[in-house]
Amino acid sequence: MAGIGGRSGESSSSxxxxxxxxxxxxxWLIIGFFLVVPVGTMLxxxxxxxxxxxxxxxxxxxxxxxxxxxxxxxFGDEPPKLELTYITIFARSTIQAAAAxxxxxxxxxxxxxxxxxxxxxxxxIWLFLVTVPYWVNLLVRTVSMKFLIRESGPLNSFLQWTGxxxxxxxxxNTDFAVQxxxxxxxxxxxxxxxxxxxxxxxxxxSEAAADLYATRWTILRKVLLPTVKPxxxxxxILVFVPSLGAFLAPDLLGGAxxxxxxxxxxxxxxxxxxNWPFGAAAAMILLSMVLVVLMIYAxxxxxxxxx
Amino acid sequence: xKLLKLCAAAILISGGxxxxxxxxxxxxxxxxxxxxLLDKFAAEHGVEVTMDTYDSNEAMLASLKAxxxxxxxxxxxxxxxxxxxxxxGLLDTIAEGELSNMGNIEGQWVDVPFDTGRKHSIPYQWxxxxxxxxxxxxxxxxxxxxxxxxxxxxxxxxxxxxDSQGEVILLANLHLGIPQCSTDRDQLRMLDELxxxxxxHWASFGSDIAKDVLVSGDAAAGxxxxxxxxxxRLEGAxxxxxYPREGIIVWMDNVVLLKDAPNRSNALKFMDFLxxxxxxxxxxxxxxxxxxxxxxxxxxxxELRTAPESVPPADAPAGTFIAVCDEETQSVxxxxxTRLKK
Numbered sequence: 001m002a003g004i005g006g007r008s009g010e011s012s013s014s015x016x017x018x019x020x021x022x023x024x025x026x027x028w029l030i031i032g033f034f035l036v037v038p039v040g041t042m043l044x045x046x047x048x049x050x051x052x053x054x055x056x057x058x059x060x061x062x063x064x065x066x067x068x069x070x071x072x073x074x075f076g077d078e079p080p081k082l083e084l085t086y087i088t089i090f091a092r093s094t095i096q097a098a099a100a101x102x103x104x105x106x107x108x109x110x111x112x113x114x115x116x117x118x119x120x121x122x123x124x125i126w127l128f129l130v131t132v133p134y135w136v137n138l139l140v141r142t143v144s145m146k147f148l149i150r151e152s153g154p155l156n157s158f159l160q161w162t163g164x165x166x167x168x169x170x171x172x173n174t175d176f177a178v179q180x181x182x183x184x185x186x187x188x189x190x191x192x193x194x195x196x197x198x199x200x201x202x203x204x205x206s207e208a209a210a211d212l213y214a215t216r217w218t219i220l221r222k223v224l225l226p227t228v229k230p231x232x233x234x235x236x237i238l239v240f241v242p243s244l245g246a247f248l249a250p251d252l253l254g255g256a257x258x259x260x261x262x263x264x265x266x267x268x269x270x271x272x273x274x275n276w277p278f279g280a281a282a283a284m285i286l287l288s289m290v291l292v293v294l295m296i297y298a299x300x301x302x303x304x305x306x307x
Numbered sequence: 308x309k310l311l312k313l314c315a316a317a318i319l320i321s322g323g324x325x326x327x328x329x330x331x332x333x334x335x336x337x338x339x340x341x342x343x344l345l346d347k348f349a350a351e352h353g354v355e356v357t358m359d360t361y362d363s364n365e366a367m368l369a370s371l372k373a374x375x376x377x378x379x380x381x382x383x384x385x386x387x388x389x390x391x392x393x394x395x396g397l398l399d400t401i402a403e404g405e406l407s408n409m410g411n412i413e414g415q416w417v418d419v420p421f422d423t424g425r426k427h428s429i430p431y432q433w434x435x436x437x438x439x440x441x442x443x444x445x446x447x448x449x450x451x452x453x454x455x456x457x458x459x460x461x462x463x464x465x466x467x468x469x470d471s472q473g474e475v476i477l478l479a480n481l482h483l484g485i486p487q488c489s490t491d492r493d494q495l496r497m498l499d500e501l502x503x504x505x506x507x508h509w510a511s512f513g514s515d516i517a518k519d520v521l522v523s524g525d526a527a528a529g530x531x532x533x534x535x536x537x538x539x540r541l542e543g544a545x546x547x548x549x550y551p552r553e554g555i556i557v558w559m560d561n562v563v564l565l566k567d568a569p570n571r572s573n574a575l576k577f578m579d580f581l582x583x584x585x586x587x588x589x590x591x592x593x594x595x596x597x598x599x600x601x602x603x604x605x606x607x608x609x610e611l612r613t614a615p616e617s618v619p620p621a622d623a624p625a626g627t628f629i630a631v632c633d634e635e636t637q638s639v640x641x642x643x644x645t646r647l648k649k
Contacts, residue, residue, distance in 0.1 A: 052634045053368075053391065074499060074642055075492060085649045150525055172525065173510050255511030256470055259648045267645075274365075275641070 039287070046280035053274050064281035086264070086282070090289075093261040096175070096250075097243035100182035101190075104239045105232065107183075108190030112231075115191075116198035127195070130188050142181055142252050149177060149253075173255035181249030189238035197231025233297065241290055261286055329354035331573040334375070334382040336560070337362055339432075341593040348580050354573050364388040371397055377567040380574035386559045387473070389428050390421040390631045398427040399564045405575055408582035416559070416599040420628055429578050430599030432590065433559035435619075435626055436474055439536045439546040444527040449549045452482035454528055456505045463508045467520045467529035470512040472644045473629045474530065474556055475502070481554035481627065488632035499643045506647060521546050532558075533616040534595045540616075548616045550623035557626025559599065 016023060046064050048056040070080035115126040133141060148155050149171040156168040171177050201224065209219045225232075247262030256263065261282065268279030329352060333340075337360040349356045361367040364385050371382070376397060384392055392398050412430060422428045440449040445461045453459075455478065458466060468475055479501055480487055485494045510526055518539045520526040531539070536548045562581060568574050581587055587598045588606035597617055604612060611617060632640065 052637070055372075074495065074639060074646075076638070076642075085645060088649055150523065152524055251513075252516075255513070257506070257509065257512055257648065259645070264645075 042280045042283055042287075046277055046284050048277050050275045050277045055274075056276050061277065064275075064277040067278055068281060068285065089259045089264050090261055090285075092258065093244055094289075096178060096182060096260070097240050097246075099179055100186065100243045101236050101240045103179070103183045104187050104190040105236065108187055108235060109194055109232070112191045112194035113198050116195050116201070123199075127192075130191055134188055138185060138248060142185070142248050145181055145184060146172060146252055149180070172253065173257070175254065177253040178250050181253040182243045182246060185246070185249060186239040186243060189242075190235040193234040193238065194228060194231045197228035201227055237294070237297075240293075244290065245286065329573055330570050331356045331381075331577055332379045332569065333358040333577075334367065334371075334379040334565075335360055336383055339383070339560075339590075339594055341589055344586060344589050344593075347586070348577060351580075352573070352576055354576070368392065368395075368397075371565075376565065377569065379565050380568040380570050381562050381577060382565055383431055383560050383562055386419070386421045386561070386628045387631050389561050389563060392563065393422065393427055394631075397566055399566045399568060399571070400426050401564055401575070401578075406579050406582065408579045411582045411584065411600050411602070413599050413601050419559070420630070422561070428561035428563045429582060431560040431562050431581070431587075432594055432596040433557065433599055434596040434617075435533045436469075436530065436556040436558060437478075437533075437549050437551055438528060438530045439521060439539065439544075439548045441521065441524070441527040441544070441546050443545045449547060450551050451549075452478060452551045452553045454549065454551075455530065456482045456501055458508050458528070462528045464510055465525075465527035466509045467511045467513055467517060467526040468509055469514045469517060469530045471514055472640060476640055476643070477556055477627065477629050478530065479505075481551070481556075484553070487627070487630035488636045490636055495639055495643070499646065502643060502647050512648070518542075537595070537614050537616040550619050552622075552624055554624050555619075555626050557628055559628070 045056055047060055047062070049059040049061040049063065051057050067083070068086050069083055071083035071085070072078050072080050111130070115123055115130075118126060147153055150156070151168045151170065151172065155171070156165075159165045160168065171180075205223050205227070206219050209223045210216075214222070245262045247260055247266060250256065250258075250260045250263060259267070265279050265282050265286075268275045268282070331348075331354050333345075333356065335358055340358065345356050345358065348354065359379070361370065364387075367382060367384065368388065368391065371379075371392075372395070389398075406429070409425070409429075412425070416430045416433070418424060438455055440454060440462070442449075444465070445459060447459060454462065455466060455468065476498070477487060479498055480489075483494070483497055483501060485491075485498060489495065511520065513520070517529055517531045518535045521529050521531070521536075521539045522542045522544045524544075531548075533548060536546065540546055540548075562578055564571070564574055564578070581590070582600060584598075584600055584602040585606060587600045588603045591598045591603065591611065592606075592608050595611065
């Protein structure tokens with residue numbers, strides 16, 4: 001991610017100057033094919049008229065965006081009010097994603113720090129252990145989580161056996177279960193970038209700060225954190241963005257009672273609703289939200305480097 | 308040596324063309340047709356059978372609309388999808404007398420709302436959808452839709468409903484005694500209010516989990532398809548399948564004759580073949596639902612013949628198919644469903 005790569009290799013690049021365009025071509029083709037074309041299709045579809053039972057009619061229409069913003073009542077003929085349904089759904093997803101990011105950071109940072117400060121010989125084993133669960137399909141892991149936390153599952157049985165609780169805890173089908181699922185799904189995306197940053201941190205800096213009578217807390221705040229910040233930000237983005245569109249954890253652990261952004265969009269294409277332009281519009285709005293967050297970050301970064 | 312190869316090739320080609328005179332191309336649900344039965348048809352009629360599969364009515368419709376029409380002879384859509392396909396002009400008409408076994412269809416399935424007069428389709432398998440209740444948790448009367456929409460204290464917060472707009476809205480309509488596709492605004496508002504009020508008692512929405520939550524005990528009651536409920540019971544769930552007096556949902560998959568079928572006469576032979584009790588019994592024993600053909604009962608597995616999920620009690624209400632509503636009503640249903648899940 002930004003800031004980690006640095007500007008190495010500028011001198012060697014001149015040797016490739018004559019064929020630079022050809023070397024970059026595959027990248028541009030992939031970006032064009034897998035990013036520009038699909039997103040462009042989505043953008044175009046979001047401005048078309050919906051066809052009943054799926055599909056689009058090639059006539060320009062703002063109906064999809066209108067539906068997102070204005071509430072015209074159950075029958076669509078009341079005076080328009082501000083529509084809160086979709087804002088609620090987007091807010092719910094955003095809060096869940098933000099909470100998952102924070103949780104991942106709180107657990108992930110110490111984990112990454114611990115691994116990075118082990119002897120070089122054992123680091124590989126620790127990293128290996130972090131990634132082992134991710135060799136198993138996400139669906140299988142989410143279902144396993146469901147088995148663990150269900151009312152008659154091992155977690156509740158254990159807590160009841162220890163006497164900590166008398167009645168089983170209702171965890172499954174709650175927002176907390178969704179949170180647990182998101183946190184568990186994306187934790188390594190937080191640990192690995194932070195590990196990469198901390199590993200390169202020169203601990204002589206901490207020693208120098210200590211020699212200058214900085215407290216441990218000050219060293220963490222003023223020396224370590226600013227140095228590894230790019231890794232933390234990369235980790236936050238990698239956890240936040242996929243959490244925002246997740247629907248596996250909400251469906252399986254949350255009981256699919258409330259739409260998340262991902263399931264709302266899915267319903268427009270696979271369910272009875274069959275409103276493709278609205279699905280495309282919701283996806284475009286989600287994409288815009290993510291882009292705004294990334295642009296704010298990019299601007300702040302570039303502003304800082306100019307100082 | 309070269310000559311020998313040429314001869315072999317010639318034999319292969321002639322052999323192939325002899326078979327190619329009779330072909331049949333089937334578009335079918337996955338895991339819904341025993342291979343032995345296809346082999347039997349191929350042997351009896353000297354026809355080469357090929358089959359492609361799909362996993363939802365909507366996927367099949369999209370594929371046919373996108374250009375697959377004309378490459379298949381028959382498909383197996385669900386009830387409401389037969390009507391949608393007929394209205395979209397995707398089905399061919401079976402003329403009077405073209406099927407000699409038409410008389411084998413059970414009386415109740417001869418004239419069906421989704422294909423009046425059976426012009427395009429014959430029955431394949433059918434079943435019902437209602438809900439099952441864990442009798443260890445609740446011992447009262449289960450044959451009422453109140454179990455789902457106004458549940459007794461013991462079941463509150465322990466109910467799974469299907470994550471499927473069509474089935475949930477139809478069951479709610481039955482509960483309120485409102486006709487399907489009603490355009491009456493007061494009735495639609497009542498429907499909306501009923502669902503909004505009932506949601507607090509529901510633990511989850513899920514269709515493919517419907518059996519597992521009953522077996523594991525995560526849910527004490529749940530909307531479910533009859534065959535699925537029978538499987539849950541066989542897996543040890545102490546549940547009973549309900550026949551609510553307000554009404555029960557019924558569904559049926561049907562073999563349809565597709566428009567522009569490349570092998571129309573073989574398609575008709577195949578439909579006649581499936582109308583024979585012995586053959587459709589093989590499908591039922593494989594798929595575990597119910598046939599819509601007379602004279603099959605004796606050929607079914609003992610377990611199937613007596614399963615309470617397949618044999619409704621004498622006082623059970625008649626089943627209702629999901630109706631195909633016009634765009635205006637469907638968009639109100641969509642709005643109600645979105646409000647329910649916001």
